[in-house]
Amino acid sequence: MALTPDYDSDPERFRLAGRVTRKYLIGARSLHDHIASKLLDAGVSRVLDIGCGEGALSAALPALAPLGLAGVDASATLLRAHPGPRVQADAGRLPFRDEAFDAAVAVNMLYHLDDPRPALREARRVLAPGGLLLASAICRNDSPELAPVWRPEPTTFDAEEAPDLVCEVFGEVEVERWDAPLITLPDRAAVRDYLIARHVPRAEAAEAAGHVRAPLPVTKRGCLVLARR
Known part of the structure; x- marks a missing residue:
């Protein structure tokens, strides 16, 4: 099932997710930093960030922002904080001409769609010949250390089927x-915030955190899928 977005009704949950990752990430760069490095290595100059949110990729890629990177998102609330060119639109109906971009990025967003295929077809349409797609997905058994109190629900774009x-x-x-264990949650408050960031209702997250021993190293599991037009 699609993961229902709550970015307009509860934007603070989305912002909390970013803060938790930045604060507790250990020994590794963020996914946005990793993708930014790949884009720079590929020598692209026109990038479309699909599901851009408040501009995390723009922050990781100042060499292209603001002129070379455009963002698109369905959330008007998040777009108001995006620093560069952006447009509110559906990923399945991108308001751009054919072959307009050298690269398209979709960071952990395709699971919000009932069927990711139309958005993937649109991403391919707006890519120039040889253009690069980078799409990330989370595994169904992500964060296994929290399995006694929480498991992520299967979605329409889990890492298990995203490549196919x-x-x-x-x-x-x-x-x-x-x-790999990429995040260490130092106390129960951090565990609570981590769960809230993953769509667990706040009261349930607080209760679940009470049953977890901290500090807790958390294994992150997922994938980045790369494709060329």
């Missing part, structure tokens, strides 16, 4: 997977 879905549209993919 992208391959249906692009024909060939490269997959980078991660499976």
Whole structure:
């Protein structure tokens, strides 16, 4: 099932997710920083950030912002904080001409869609020949240390099937997977915030955190799918 977005009704949950990652990430750069590095290595100059939120990719990629990076998101609330060119639109109906971009990025957003394929087809349409797609997804068994109190619900774009879905549209993919303890939650308040950031209702998150021993290293599992038009 699609993960229902709450960015307009509860933007603070989205912001909390970013703060938790930045504060407790250990020994690794953020996913946005990793993607920014790949874009720079690819030498692209026109990038579309699909599901751009408040501009995390723009912050990680100042060399292209604001002129070379455009953002698109369905949330008017989040877009108000985005620093660069941005437009409110549906990922399945991108308001851009064919072959307008050298790269398209979708960071942990395709699971919000009932069917990610139309958005993938749109991403391919707006890419120039040879253009690069980077789409990330989270595993169904992410954060296994929290399994006694919480498990992520399956979505329409989990890391388990994301490569096949992208391959249906692009024909060939490269997959980078991660499976390592990347975050350490130092206390129960951090565990609570981590759970809230993952759509657990606040009262339930607080109760669940009370059953967890901290500090708690958390294993992050997911993948980054890369494809060329």
